[in-house]
Amino acid sequence: xxxxxxxxxxxxxxxxxxxxxxxxxxxxxxxxxxxxxxxxxxxxxxxxxxxxxxxxxxxxxxxxxxxxxxxxxxxxxxxxxxxxxxxxxxxxxxxxxxxxxxxxxxxxxxxxxxxxxxxxxxxxxxxxxxxxxxxxxxxxxxxxxxxxxxxxxxxxxxxxxxxxxxxxxxxxxxxxxxxxxxxxxxxxxxx
Amino acid sequence: xxxxxxxxxxxxxxxxxxxxxxxxxxxxxxxxxxxxxxxxxxxxxxxxxxxxxxxxxxxxxxxxxxxxxxxxxxxxxxxxxxxxxxxxxxxxxxxxxxxxxxxxxxxxxxxxxxxxxxxxxxxxxxxxxxxxxxxxxxxxxxxxxxxxxxxxxxxxxxxxxxxxxxxxxxxxxxxxxxxxxxxxxxxxxxx
DNA sequence: GTCTATAAATGGATAGAC
DNA sequence: GTCTATCCATTTATAGAC
Numbered sequence: 001x002x003x004x005x006x007x008x009x010x011x012x013x014x015x016x017x018x019x020x021x022x023x024x025x026x027x028x029x030x031x032x033x034x035x036x037x038x039x040x041x042x043x044x045x046x047x048x049x050x051x052x053x054x055x056x057x058x059x060x061x062x063x064x065x066x067x068x069x070x071x072x073x074x075x076x077x078x079x080x081x082x083x084x085x086x087x088x089x090x091x092x093x094x095x096x097x098x099x100x101x102x103x104x105x106x107x108x109x110x111x112x113x114x115x116x117x118x119x120x121x122x123x124x125x126x127x128x129x130x131x132x133x134x135x136x137x138x139x140x141x142x143x144x145x146x147x148x149x150x151x152x153x154x155x156x157x158x159x160x161x162x163x164x165x166x167x168x169x170x171x172x173x174x175x176x177x178x179x180x181x182x183x184x185x186x187x188x189x190x191x
Numbered sequence: 192x193x194x195x196x197x198x199x200x201x202x203x204x205x206x207x208x209x210x211x212x213x214x215x216x217x218x219x220x221x222x223x224x225x226x227x228x229x230x231x232x233x234x235x236x237x238x239x240x241x242x243x244x245x246x247x248x249x250x251x252x253x254x255x256x257x258x259x260x261x262x263x264x265x266x267x268x269x270x271x272x273x274x275x276x277x278x279x280x281x282x283x284x285x286x287x288x289x290x291x292x293x294x295x296x297x298x299x300x301x302x303x304x305x306x307x308x309x310x311x312x313x314x315x316x317x318x319x320x321x322x323x324x325x326x327x328x329x330x331x332x333x334x335x336x337x338x339x340x341x342x343x344x345x346x347x348x349x350x351x352x353x354x355x356x357x358x359x360x361x362x363x364x365x366x367x368x369x370x371x372x373x374x375x376x377x378x379x380x381x382x
Numbered sequence: 383g384t385c386t387a388t389a390a391a392t393g394g395a396t397a398g399a400c
Numbered sequence: 401g402t403c404t405a406t407c408c409a410t411t412t413a414t415a416g417a418c
Protein backbone atom coordinates (compact mmCIF):
# COMPACT_ATOMS: atom_id res chain seq x y z
CA UNK A 1 0.00 0.00 0.00
CA UNK A 2 2.79 2.45 0.72
CA UNK A 3 6.30 1.99 2.09
CA UNK A 4 8.60 -1.00 1.90
CA UNK A 5 8.20 -3.08 5.07
CA UNK A 6 11.32 -3.34 7.24
CA UNK A 7 10.60 -5.54 10.22
CA UNK A 8 8.29 -8.52 10.67
CA UNK A 9 5.58 -6.49 12.31
CA UNK A 10 5.44 -4.16 9.34
CA UNK A 11 5.51 -7.10 6.94
CA UNK A 12 2.51 -8.62 8.69
CA UNK A 13 0.62 -5.34 8.53
CA UNK A 14 1.43 -4.92 4.83
CA UNK A 15 0.23 -8.43 4.07
CA UNK A 16 -2.81 -7.94 6.27
CA UNK A 17 -3.76 -4.84 4.29
CA UNK A 18 -3.41 -6.78 1.07
CA UNK A 19 -5.65 -9.60 2.31
CA UNK A 20 -8.07 -7.02 3.67
CA UNK A 21 -8.42 -5.44 0.24
CA UNK A 22 -8.71 -8.71 -1.67
CA UNK A 23 -10.54 -11.08 0.70
CA UNK A 24 -11.90 -8.95 3.54
CA UNK A 25 -11.14 -8.89 7.26
CA UNK A 26 -13.17 -11.93 8.32
CA UNK A 27 -12.02 -13.89 5.27
CA UNK A 28 -8.30 -14.01 5.94
CA UNK A 29 -6.61 -15.99 8.70
CA UNK A 30 -3.31 -16.01 10.56
CA UNK A 31 -2.58 -19.11 8.51
CA UNK A 32 -2.86 -17.12 5.27
CA UNK A 33 -0.31 -14.60 6.53
CA UNK A 34 2.06 -17.16 8.04
CA UNK A 35 2.07 -19.23 4.86
CA UNK A 36 2.91 -16.16 2.79
CA UNK A 37 5.74 -15.13 5.14
CA UNK A 38 7.08 -18.65 5.62
CA UNK A 39 6.68 -18.59 9.40
CA UNK A 40 4.20 -20.23 11.78
CA UNK A 41 0.87 -18.98 13.02
CA UNK A 42 2.30 -18.77 16.55
CA UNK A 43 4.83 -16.21 15.33
CA UNK A 44 2.06 -13.97 14.10
CA UNK A 45 0.34 -14.32 17.47
CA UNK A 46 3.60 -13.13 19.09
CA UNK A 47 3.29 -9.80 17.27
CA UNK A 48 -0.50 -9.55 17.44
CA UNK A 49 -1.86 -11.77 20.26
CA UNK A 50 -5.47 -11.53 19.08
CA UNK A 51 -6.79 -10.86 15.61
CA UNK A 52 -8.41 -7.66 16.73
CA UNK A 53 -4.94 -6.39 17.72
CA UNK A 54 -3.97 -6.82 14.10
CA UNK A 55 -7.28 -5.24 13.09
CA UNK A 56 -6.50 -2.13 15.13
CA UNK A 57 -3.03 -1.99 13.61
CA UNK A 58 -4.57 -2.13 10.14
CA UNK A 59 -6.85 0.79 11.05
CA UNK A 60 -3.82 2.74 12.26
CA UNK A 61 -1.99 1.99 9.02
CA UNK A 62 -4.95 3.30 7.03
CA UNK A 63 -5.06 6.39 9.25
CA UNK A 64 -1.37 7.05 8.68
CA UNK A 65 -1.86 6.61 4.96
CA UNK A 66 -4.80 9.06 4.97
CA UNK A 67 -2.81 11.62 6.91
CA UNK A 68 0.14 11.41 4.54
CA UNK A 69 -2.08 11.55 1.49
CA UNK A 70 -4.16 14.47 2.69
CA UNK A 71 -1.14 16.41 4.00
CA UNK A 72 0.66 15.99 0.71
CA UNK A 73 -2.40 16.94 -1.35
CA UNK A 74 -2.86 20.10 0.74
CA UNK A 75 0.84 20.93 0.55
CA UNK A 76 0.89 20.65 -3.25
CA UNK A 77 -1.18 23.83 -3.40
CA UNK A 78 -2.92 22.64 -6.55
CA UNK A 79 -6.44 23.69 -7.52
CA UNK A 80 -9.37 21.89 -5.91
CA UNK A 81 -10.15 20.17 -9.20
CA UNK A 82 -6.59 18.90 -9.59
CA UNK A 83 -6.55 17.78 -5.96
CA UNK A 84 -9.73 15.74 -6.46
CA UNK A 85 -8.31 14.29 -9.66
CA UNK A 86 -5.16 13.16 -7.82
CA UNK A 87 -7.24 11.68 -4.98
CA UNK A 88 -9.17 9.60 -7.51
CA UNK A 89 -6.03 8.61 -9.40
CA UNK A 90 -4.60 7.29 -6.15
CA UNK A 91 -7.77 5.29 -5.49
CA UNK A 92 -7.46 3.88 -9.01
CA UNK A 93 -4.11 2.31 -8.13
CA UNK A 94 -6.11 -0.25 -6.13
CA UNK A 95 -7.54 -1.56 -9.35
CA UNK A 96 -4.33 -2.16 -11.25
CA UNK A 97 -3.25 -5.78 -11.46
CA UNK A 98 -5.31 -7.64 -8.91
CA UNK A 99 -8.77 -6.64 -7.96
CA UNK A 100 -8.53 -4.66 -4.77
CA UNK A 101 -11.04 -2.43 -3.08
CA UNK A 102 -10.55 0.35 -0.57
CA UNK A 103 -9.49 -1.22 2.78
CA UNK A 104 -11.99 0.98 4.57
CA UNK A 105 -14.84 -0.36 2.42
CA UNK A 106 -13.75 -3.88 3.30
CA UNK A 107 -13.88 -3.14 7.01
CA UNK A 108 -17.33 -1.57 6.61
CA UNK A 109 -18.63 -4.81 5.11
CA UNK A 110 -17.79 -6.71 8.30
CA UNK A 111 -18.81 -3.92 10.66
CA UNK A 112 -21.47 -5.95 12.52
CA UNK A 113 -18.82 -8.47 13.64
CA UNK A 114 -16.04 -6.11 14.67
CA UNK A 115 -15.14 -5.14 18.26
CA UNK A 116 -16.00 -1.65 19.42
CA UNK A 117 -12.42 -0.39 19.22
CA UNK A 118 -12.31 -1.18 15.51
CA UNK A 119 -15.80 0.25 14.98
CA UNK A 120 -14.76 3.57 16.49
CA UNK A 121 -11.57 3.68 14.44
CA UNK A 122 -13.47 3.02 11.20
CA UNK A 123 -16.01 5.70 12.03
CA UNK A 124 -13.23 8.25 12.56
CA UNK A 125 -11.46 7.27 9.32
CA UNK A 126 -14.68 7.62 7.32
CA UNK A 127 -15.37 11.05 8.77
CA UNK A 128 -11.81 12.19 8.17
CA UNK A 129 -12.07 11.30 4.48
CA UNK A 130 -15.49 12.91 3.96
CA UNK A 131 -14.25 16.06 5.70
CA UNK A 132 -11.22 16.30 3.45
CA UNK A 133 -13.25 15.91 0.25
CA UNK A 134 -15.88 18.37 1.51
CA UNK A 135 -13.10 20.87 2.18
CA UNK A 136 -11.81 20.54 -1.39
CA UNK A 137 -15.29 20.84 -2.86
CA UNK A 138 -15.97 23.98 -0.85
CA UNK A 139 -12.65 25.48 -1.92
CA UNK A 140 -13.38 24.67 -5.56
CA UNK A 141 -16.84 26.22 -5.37
CA UNK A 142 -15.54 29.42 -3.79
CA UNK A 143 -12.94 29.66 -6.55
CA UNK A 144 -15.70 29.32 -9.15
CA UNK A 145 -14.00 26.19 -10.42
CA UNK A 146 -16.58 23.63 -9.27
CA UNK A 147 -20.36 23.81 -9.37
CA UNK A 148 -22.83 21.85 -7.25
CA UNK A 149 -25.87 22.48 -5.11
CA UNK A 150 -26.38 22.23 -1.36
CA UNK A 151 -23.83 21.59 1.36
CA UNK A 152 -20.33 20.45 0.43
CA UNK A 153 -20.58 17.62 3.00
CA UNK A 154 -23.49 16.13 1.09
CA UNK A 155 -21.74 16.48 -2.26
CA UNK A 156 -18.68 14.85 -0.64
CA UNK A 157 -20.85 11.84 0.16
CA UNK A 158 -21.74 11.48 -3.53
CA UNK A 159 -18.09 11.72 -4.56
CA UNK A 160 -16.68 9.33 -1.97
CA UNK A 161 -19.48 6.76 -2.10
CA UNK A 162 -19.44 6.66 -5.91
CA UNK A 163 -15.68 6.18 -6.05
CA UNK A 164 -15.57 3.47 -3.39
CA UNK A 165 -18.55 1.71 -4.94
CA UNK A 166 -16.92 1.88 -8.37
CA UNK A 167 -13.88 0.04 -7.02
CA UNK A 168 -16.20 -2.76 -5.87
CA UNK A 169 -18.00 -2.88 -9.21
CA UNK A 170 -14.69 -2.78 -11.10
CA UNK A 171 -13.73 -6.16 -9.62
CA UNK A 172 -16.75 -7.65 -11.37
CA UNK A 173 -17.34 -5.47 -14.43
CA UNK A 174 -13.85 -4.27 -15.27
CA UNK A 175 -11.76 -1.14 -14.75
CA UNK A 176 -13.84 0.95 -17.13
CA UNK A 177 -16.55 1.27 -14.50
CA UNK A 178 -14.17 3.21 -12.30
CA UNK A 179 -12.92 5.58 -14.99
CA UNK A 180 -16.47 6.15 -16.24
CA UNK A 181 -17.62 6.99 -12.72
CA UNK A 182 -14.78 9.45 -12.17
CA UNK A 183 -15.40 11.09 -15.55
CA UNK A 184 -19.12 11.45 -14.83
CA UNK A 185 -18.52 12.84 -11.35
CA UNK A 186 -16.04 15.47 -12.48
CA UNK A 187 -17.90 16.52 -15.62
CA UNK A 188 -21.08 17.04 -13.60
CA UNK A 189 -19.26 19.49 -11.34
CA UNK A 190 -17.46 21.39 -14.09
CA UNK A 191 -20.97 22.43 -15.02
CA UNK B 192 -37.37 -9.27 2.19
CA UNK B 193 -40.76 -9.72 0.54
CA UNK B 194 -43.39 -12.44 0.81
CA UNK B 195 -44.29 -14.57 3.77
CA UNK B 196 -42.43 -17.90 3.51
CA UNK B 197 -44.62 -20.99 3.19
CA UNK B 198 -42.43 -24.06 3.09
CA UNK B 199 -39.07 -24.84 4.71
CA UNK B 200 -37.09 -24.14 1.60
CA UNK B 201 -38.57 -20.66 1.37
CA UNK B 202 -38.00 -20.10 5.08
CA UNK B 203 -34.34 -20.98 4.67
CA UNK B 204 -33.97 -18.61 1.73
CA UNK B 205 -35.71 -15.80 3.62
CA UNK B 206 -33.42 -16.29 6.62
CA UNK B 207 -30.41 -16.59 4.33
CA UNK B 208 -31.23 -13.24 2.74
CA UNK B 209 -31.50 -11.68 6.18
CA UNK B 210 -28.12 -13.05 7.27
CA UNK B 211 -26.66 -12.00 3.92
CA UNK B 212 -27.75 -8.43 4.50
CA UNK B 213 -26.61 -8.24 8.11
CA UNK B 214 -23.52 -10.47 8.29
CA UNK B 215 -22.49 -11.24 4.70
CA UNK B 216 -22.40 -14.48 2.74
CA UNK B 217 -19.15 -15.89 4.15
CA UNK B 218 -20.06 -14.80 7.65
CA UNK B 219 -23.18 -16.87 8.18
CA UNK B 220 -23.30 -20.63 8.59
CA UNK B 221 -25.83 -23.43 8.29
CA UNK B 222 -25.71 -23.48 12.08
CA UNK B 223 -26.97 -19.89 12.22
CA UNK B 224 -29.95 -20.80 10.06
CA UNK B 225 -30.71 -24.10 11.77
CA UNK B 226 -30.61 -22.50 15.22
CA UNK B 227 -33.04 -19.81 14.09
CA UNK B 228 -35.44 -22.35 12.55
CA UNK B 229 -35.13 -24.85 15.41
CA UNK B 230 -33.99 -27.71 13.16
CA UNK B 231 -30.61 -29.34 12.61
CA UNK B 232 -27.86 -28.44 10.18
CA UNK B 233 -28.41 -31.73 8.37
CA UNK B 234 -31.93 -30.63 7.53
CA UNK B 235 -30.62 -27.53 5.84
CA UNK B 236 -28.22 -29.72 3.85
CA UNK B 237 -31.21 -31.75 2.72
CA UNK B 238 -32.66 -28.69 0.99
CA UNK B 239 -29.35 -27.19 -0.12
CA UNK B 240 -26.62 -29.89 -0.22
CA UNK B 241 -23.75 -27.38 -0.52
CA UNK B 242 -23.62 -23.79 0.61
CA UNK B 243 -23.20 -22.59 -2.95
CA UNK B 244 -26.57 -24.21 -3.76
CA UNK B 245 -28.06 -21.89 -1.19
CA UNK B 246 -25.96 -19.06 -2.60
CA UNK B 247 -27.44 -19.61 -6.07
CA UNK B 248 -30.93 -19.73 -4.57
CA UNK B 249 -30.27 -16.40 -2.86
CA UNK B 250 -29.22 -14.89 -6.18
CA UNK B 251 -32.41 -16.20 -7.77
CA UNK B 252 -34.46 -14.70 -4.95
CA UNK B 253 -32.80 -11.33 -5.54
CA UNK B 254 -33.44 -11.65 -9.27
CA UNK B 255 -37.10 -12.39 -8.67
CA UNK B 256 -37.31 -9.43 -6.33
CA UNK B 257 -35.69 -7.15 -8.94
CA UNK B 258 -38.05 -8.34 -11.63
CA UNK B 259 -41.11 -7.75 -9.50
CA UNK B 260 -39.88 -4.35 -8.36
CA UNK B 261 -38.93 -3.16 -11.85
CA UNK B 262 -42.08 -4.54 -13.46
CA UNK B 263 -44.25 -2.81 -10.89
CA UNK B 264 -42.36 0.47 -11.17
CA UNK B 265 -42.73 0.40 -14.96
CA UNK B 266 -46.38 -0.55 -14.68
CA UNK B 267 -47.16 2.35 -12.33
CA UNK B 268 -46.61 4.72 -15.26
CA UNK B 269 -45.32 7.41 -12.94
CA UNK B 270 -42.83 10.06 -14.02
CA UNK B 271 -39.15 9.13 -14.11
CA UNK B 272 -38.48 11.29 -11.09
CA UNK B 273 -41.24 9.62 -9.08
CA UNK B 274 -40.03 6.20 -10.19
CA UNK B 275 -36.51 6.97 -8.97
CA UNK B 276 -37.90 8.29 -5.72
CA UNK B 277 -39.84 5.08 -5.17
CA UNK B 278 -36.76 2.97 -5.99
CA UNK B 279 -34.78 4.83 -3.36
CA UNK B 280 -37.60 4.65 -0.82
CA UNK B 281 -37.62 0.88 -1.23
CA UNK B 282 -33.85 0.75 -0.71
CA UNK B 283 -34.37 2.79 2.43
CA UNK B 284 -36.50 0.04 3.94
CA UNK B 285 -33.23 -1.88 4.42
CA UNK B 286 -32.10 0.74 6.88
CA UNK B 287 -35.10 0.81 9.18
CA UNK B 288 -34.72 -1.09 12.40
CA UNK B 289 -31.65 -3.25 12.04
CA UNK B 290 -28.69 -2.28 9.97
CA UNK B 291 -29.02 -4.03 6.64
CA UNK B 292 -27.33 -3.38 3.37
CA UNK B 293 -28.31 -4.33 -0.16
CA UNK B 294 -27.91 -8.13 -0.54
CA UNK B 295 -26.15 -7.57 -3.86
CA UNK B 296 -23.57 -5.31 -2.21
CA UNK B 297 -22.94 -8.03 0.36
CA UNK B 298 -22.29 -10.61 -2.33
CA UNK B 299 -19.93 -8.21 -4.11
CA UNK B 300 -17.81 -7.94 -0.97
CA UNK B 301 -17.09 -11.67 -1.05
CA UNK B 302 -16.79 -11.89 -4.82
CA UNK B 303 -13.21 -13.23 -4.82
CA UNK B 304 -14.28 -16.31 -2.85
CA UNK B 305 -17.47 -17.20 -4.71
CA UNK B 306 -17.85 -20.00 -7.29
CA UNK B 307 -18.20 -19.01 -10.92
CA UNK B 308 -21.95 -19.73 -11.04
CA UNK B 309 -22.56 -17.15 -8.31
CA UNK B 310 -20.15 -14.70 -9.90
CA UNK B 311 -22.05 -14.82 -13.19
CA UNK B 312 -25.39 -14.42 -11.43
CA UNK B 313 -24.18 -11.37 -9.49
CA UNK B 314 -22.79 -9.80 -12.66
CA UNK B 315 -26.16 -10.20 -14.39
CA UNK B 316 -28.07 -8.76 -11.43
CA UNK B 317 -25.78 -5.72 -11.28
CA UNK B 318 -26.23 -5.06 -14.98
CA UNK B 319 -29.98 -5.48 -14.76
CA UNK B 320 -30.22 -2.85 -12.05
CA UNK B 321 -27.93 -0.34 -13.80
CA UNK B 322 -29.91 -0.80 -17.02
CA UNK B 323 -33.20 -0.11 -15.28
CA UNK B 324 -31.94 3.07 -13.63
CA UNK B 325 -30.32 4.23 -16.89
CA UNK B 326 -33.64 3.71 -18.64
CA UNK B 327 -35.43 5.89 -16.10
CA UNK B 328 -32.78 8.60 -16.27
CA UNK B 329 -32.99 8.69 -20.05
CA UNK B 330 -36.76 8.88 -19.94
CA UNK B 331 -36.61 11.71 -17.41
CA UNK B 332 -34.09 13.63 -19.50
CA UNK B 333 -36.18 13.30 -22.65
CA UNK B 334 -39.21 14.56 -20.74
CA UNK B 335 -37.18 17.58 -19.63
CA UNK B 336 -37.74 16.52 -16.04
CA UNK B 337 -34.16 15.48 -15.20
CA UNK B 338 -30.88 17.15 -16.12
CA UNK B 339 -27.43 15.58 -16.30
CA UNK B 340 -24.49 15.37 -18.67
CA UNK B 341 -23.14 12.45 -20.68
CA UNK B 342 -24.56 8.98 -21.13
CA UNK B 343 -27.41 7.81 -18.94
CA UNK B 344 -25.50 4.58 -18.16
CA UNK B 345 -22.73 6.61 -16.52
CA UNK B 346 -25.18 8.73 -14.55
CA UNK B 347 -26.90 5.49 -13.49
CA UNK B 348 -23.58 4.37 -12.01
CA UNK B 349 -23.45 7.51 -9.86
CA UNK B 350 -27.02 6.99 -8.68
CA UNK B 351 -26.76 3.28 -7.89
CA UNK B 352 -23.26 3.36 -6.38
CA UNK B 353 -24.10 6.33 -4.17
CA UNK B 354 -27.29 4.74 -2.88
CA UNK B 355 -25.71 1.34 -2.17
CA UNK B 356 -22.71 2.99 -0.56
CA UNK B 357 -24.98 5.17 1.57
CA UNK B 358 -26.64 2.03 2.96
CA UNK B 359 -23.21 0.78 4.05
CA UNK B 360 -22.30 4.12 5.62
CA UNK B 361 -25.70 4.35 7.32
CA UNK B 362 -24.87 1.27 9.42
CA UNK B 363 -21.97 3.22 10.92
CA UNK B 364 -22.98 6.85 10.75
CA UNK B 365 -26.75 6.69 11.03
CA UNK B 366 -29.75 6.84 8.70
CA UNK B 367 -29.26 10.53 7.93
CA UNK B 368 -26.39 9.62 5.58
CA UNK B 369 -28.81 7.80 3.33
CA UNK B 370 -31.48 10.53 3.22
CA UNK B 371 -28.81 13.20 2.67
CA UNK B 372 -27.36 11.19 -0.22
CA UNK B 373 -30.75 10.74 -1.87
CA UNK B 374 -31.57 14.42 -1.42
CA UNK B 375 -28.27 15.50 -2.93
CA UNK B 376 -28.59 13.09 -5.87
CA UNK B 377 -32.11 14.18 -6.78
CA UNK B 378 -31.55 17.90 -6.28
CA UNK B 379 -28.48 17.78 -8.52
CA UNK B 380 -30.60 16.36 -11.34
CA UNK B 381 -33.56 18.68 -10.90
CA UNK B 382 -31.05 21.33 -11.90
C1' DG C 383 -38.06 -33.98 6.02
C1' DT C 384 -35.86 -34.43 9.96
C1' DC C 385 -32.88 -36.68 13.08
C1' DT C 386 -28.15 -38.62 15.24
C1' DA C 387 -23.62 -39.24 14.52
C1' DT C 388 -19.52 -38.34 12.61
C1' DA C 389 -15.80 -36.93 9.60
C1' DA C 390 -12.16 -33.75 8.03
C1' DA C 391 -10.60 -29.22 7.82
C1' DT C 392 -9.96 -24.69 9.49
C1' DG C 393 -9.72 -20.77 12.71
C1' DG C 394 -8.27 -18.37 16.82
C1' DA C 395 -5.54 -18.96 20.59
C1' DT C 396 -2.03 -20.57 24.34
C1' DA C 397 2.08 -22.93 26.72
C1' DG C 398 6.57 -23.62 26.80
C1' DA C 399 11.16 -24.85 24.55
C1' DC C 400 15.07 -22.83 21.80
C1' DG D 401 11.26 -14.04 17.40
C1' DT D 402 10.36 -18.25 16.09
C1' DC D 403 9.28 -22.97 16.80
C1' DT D 404 6.43 -27.45 18.19
C1' DA D 405 2.61 -29.03 20.17
C1' DT D 406 -1.83 -28.74 21.51
C1' DC D 407 -6.66 -27.06 22.55
C1' DC D 408 -11.25 -26.02 21.65
C1' DA D 409 -14.84 -24.30 18.84
C1' DT D 410 -16.78 -23.90 14.41
C1' DT D 411 -17.76 -25.02 9.55
C1' DT D 412 -18.86 -27.69 5.66
C1' DA D 413 -20.38 -31.95 4.51
C1' DT D 414 -21.89 -37.03 4.47
C1' DA D 415 -24.11 -41.60 5.97
C1' DG D 416 -27.78 -43.78 7.52
C1' DA D 417 -31.88 -44.40 10.80
C1' DC D 418 -36.81 -42.89 11.61
